[in-house]
Amino acid sequence: MSAPAHEEDDLAPTTTPGYKPSAAKTVDEYANLDAEDESLARWKASLGIVPGASEAPASGPKVTVLSLELASPTLPPGKRLLMNLQNxxxxxxxxxxxxxxxxxxxxxxxINFKVNHSIISGVRYIQVVKRSGIKVDKMEQMLGSYGPHPKGEPYSKDFDTEESPSGMMARTGTYNVRSRVFDDDGEVYADWEWCFKIGKEW
Incomplete structure (x- = not known):
């Protein structure tokens, strides 16, 4: 789904002058880097980066975004606000x-996601919130560095806590959200729209 030029500008990530992403490497290439460094080896093992761990062919997207969830300690017991992005x-x-x-x-x-192959870094989530066509908020968060899970299990990443707006004006109207997950190379792994409203109760 292509977006108008002004929407693409809204979804543009923050850039750091002079920063250039490093060339992509396979899991095995990362596993064999600085192999004599024990602390680095332990860190890489925690990411599933060990020699011979990469059995899946390096084809298809590096990341599959499974779902997005809104989490809060104030949610009633048993209530879950989960968007299944595979449906x-x-x-x-x-x-x-x-x-x-x-x-x-x-x-x-x-955000719940699966790393299919390679090592991911520089993958970020951006969401732009608009109300009546006017941008009211933009959030940009890095996912971090991950390798394919040894058991093929998904990862979860909790982003910074926010406070929802309050008051009669906040409860009037609908907020439209555009969300995107992509990497430093510009590869988009998920791009979708959703909306929310502010209420007195969940």
């Missing part, structure tokens, strides 16, 4: 049916 019907539904976020509470965005 086309659910994606179409969340674009039309706003998620309700309780006013004045702490919450955070949690």
């Amino acid at each position: 086309e019907q659910e994606l179409a539904s969340i674009k039309k049916n706003p998620v309700t976020i309780k006013e004045g509470v702490d919450f955070n965005v949690r």
Whole structure:
């Protein structure tokens, strides 16, 4: 799905002058780098980076974004606000049916993803929030560095805690969100739209 030029500008990441991403390496190449450094070896092992660990062919996307979740300690027991990004019907539904976020509470965005091959770094999540077509917020978060999980299990990343707006004005209208996950090379792993509203209760 291509976006108008002004929307692409909104989704542009923050850049650091002079920064150039390093050339991509395979899991085995990373595993054999500085092999004599024990502390580095332990860190790489925690990412699943060990010699011979890469059995899957390096094809297809490096990252599969599975779901996005809004997490909060104020959510009622058993309630979960989870968007399954692998379900086309659910994606179409969340674009039309706003998620309700309780006013004045702490919450955070949690992203669940799977690393298919290679080592990821420089992968980030950006969301732009608009109300009545006017940008009111932009969040940019790095996922961190990960290798394919040895057991093929997904990873979860909790982003910084935010406080939802409150008051009658905040409860009026719908907030439209554009979310994107991509890397330093410009490869987009997920790009979707959803919306939320502010309510007195979840």
